[in-house]
Amino acid sequence: MSSIDHTHDPALTSWVESANAPDTDFPVQNLPFGRFRVEDDPEWRIGVAIGDQVLDLRGAGLINHSDMNRLIRLKPETRRELRAQISAGLATGSAQAGRWERHLHAQSAVEPGLPCEIRDYTDFYIGIHHATAVGKLFRPDNPLLPNYEWVPIGYHGRASTLQVSGRDFHRPKGQVKAADAAAPVLGPSQRLDLELELGFVIGRPNAMGHAIPLAEAEDHLFGVTLFNDWSARDLQAWEYQPLGPFLSKNFASTLSAWMVTLDALAPFRTALRRPAGHPDPLPYLDTEANRRSGAMDIDLDVLLQTRAMRDAGVPPEVISRSNAAEAAFWTPAQLVAHHTVNGCALSAGDLFGSGTLSGPLREQAGSLLEMTEGGKRAITLANGETRSFLQDGDRIQLRGRCARDGFRSIGFGDCSATVLPAL
């Protein structure tokens, strides 16, 4: 497990001035990892975000390769040593300042990539308020299935269409069938939705056949991102039985560019805020440490900017606010332990989506499906526009932020993309 150390000292400041702005996502207490390219060099580099800059780790002499999927395999103690080195070198008064300065690039001037090469991608379903609300729409009489309180429900997704924040995508087409129609038709989705999720990136792999015990699970987790699992609800309703969602989900998903490490998140660990009335987990999913601090206290926002708002210079509008520790029924470590209990082999660069992290209230919903009760109650924006589902030109942004008295707040950077018309 990560613990709080001098890298979290709220008094620390950086010689990179923008890292000292109160509202930056990337103060020197954060130090998230990502990949970027600069003009005239096609190679991806490994960087750490600091204020509005990114530090080229290889350029600064901190690592001797550019392979993020190798870096994230580091043992936890080695990873923490690297973090301590970066923290010390970026701190005000550091002797490295002069030498490292020329390895800083403005984030606005570089091209961000996916934070690592994503191997297998699994999407979980840990948002119990989401599962209950969606269950009501699909199965009014049976919203939360009996396995939900025992099994961290998950399913496999598609890695090839994961994109980094800022890459737009086309509205998907697919088969949809009206309830009263005899046959389905092929057409653009009319019920395109977002899903507010976190992404958990696996660092250290396990050998096939060998389960990872819950107590060791966080040693295999490298970092956390924002994640938008775009969903076509009309395609989903028609295709998902009996084997689960497929084309309704695999046309695009958006990942933020920066992996906030479990080390950076150490001050913001907390207990899950599970609703009452559920049994204790089976022993392989239960430790005292996991109960006490297995969850992550991350505030999450969903923002929408329509084309009309963009044209009028109106900034994105918050349409939902949630919190990961309140929304989640399972912790990231429980997901690792469950995913491997059958011997499944995880790889460096696997991505776990959390599932939609909705709070219990409508204004805390992580999807339009929930906010609009299946499209029946459109939301009204400040400019008078309404939305049941996403329209072409809509841009969705996710934000994440950790705050705790006595600690410097950290954030997750941008996770946004715009819906382009169907091709």
Added chain:
Amino acid sequence: MSSIDHTHDPALTSWVESANAPDTDFPVQNLPFGRFRVEDDPEWRIGVAIGDQVLDLRGAGLINHSDMNRLIRLKPETRRELRAQISAGLATGSAQAGRWERHLHAQSAVEPGLPCEIRDYTDFYIGIHHATAVGKLFRPDNPLLPNYEWVPIGYHGRASTLQVSGRDFHRPKGQVKAADAAAPVLGPSQRLDLELELGFVIGRPNAMGHAIPLAEAEDHLFGVTLFNDWSARDLQAWEYQPLGPFLSKNFASTLSAWMVTLDALAPFRTALRRPAGHPDPLPYLDTEANRRSGAMDIDLDVLLQTRAMRDAGVPPEVISRSNAAEAAFWTPAQLVAHHTVNGCALSAGDLFGSGTLSGPLREQAGSLLEMTEGGKRAITLANGETRSFLQDGDRIQLRGRCARDGFRSIGFGDCSATVLPAL
């Protein structure tokens, strides 16, 4: 589309004598691609199987790299040129015989690898008799869901636990819940099963957002393998609602080592033998060519060898015989067109599992679940042993074979693995 040419001439023989044996899977008319390693060299090589030998393509000067995921991206016409070159060089009387002979390795002396690096893996459900039989067990009143006759049902699987034939695996553990129990328990699966499938390997990718029309779909398919999608039925029954199978499937899957190319399969293309009473597919899944010859006439066998049989020197026993064209409700090209109709990007090295290819009769079932009617009617082997589901030490082998009057028969090689005890 591939067509029949001189490489399929049944009169062709090879200077590699074992390729002329009547029962070989790999006569000179086949020429399937795979990867292998030889002792003292850790690098994977690209080979073509011929009789009981494998030809090292780079050694023979036919290609200048060892990257199968690059080779399978070849344009169809370039791929066919390469096939014609290999065919001519291996044919009796070829001028290459002397030079190529030292680039032959006995298959028994090399280590086979997965035929390419598998990127995303999708499992389909095209076996209509399987879907009906399994549907009866899970939903007696509603075996075949209304979407089945319209949608090529599929879901994403896990690539990291795909193994090449010959690699054994441990029985998975997982949560199971007895119907009359208040809570699930964690334990080794008691209902471990096989699934007789074909694997379709994607060669040429498509750009994200751009659907592949059915008429071009086969240009994106490189080859076909045997595929065993091991399944833990007790884990599956408890976990699969509402998002589909997960830990019940992702502990291990076994792929044969050789990709039989669509070019080699050209003489064995046929119409689907769909049961009557289903509607025509939607236009994006329907062409005249696909109706006429979209399916593959591949005879399939499942063989079981228990530990007791192995100890007594008894060979594997056939427990089921099926045929892909009779079992399948959708063609491989329809799977490509459907998978991309929403803009999903396919990659070189993606694997599509067909789903279990059962015939309509019990002795044609591609899984024990069907053969034993959910475990209620055990099968009896020739030595008197019975099986409801697989026991530790059981070895399952899949075989595939194409035969047609006027053509040389070809086969798929071995696809086998043994169940090891749970760890």
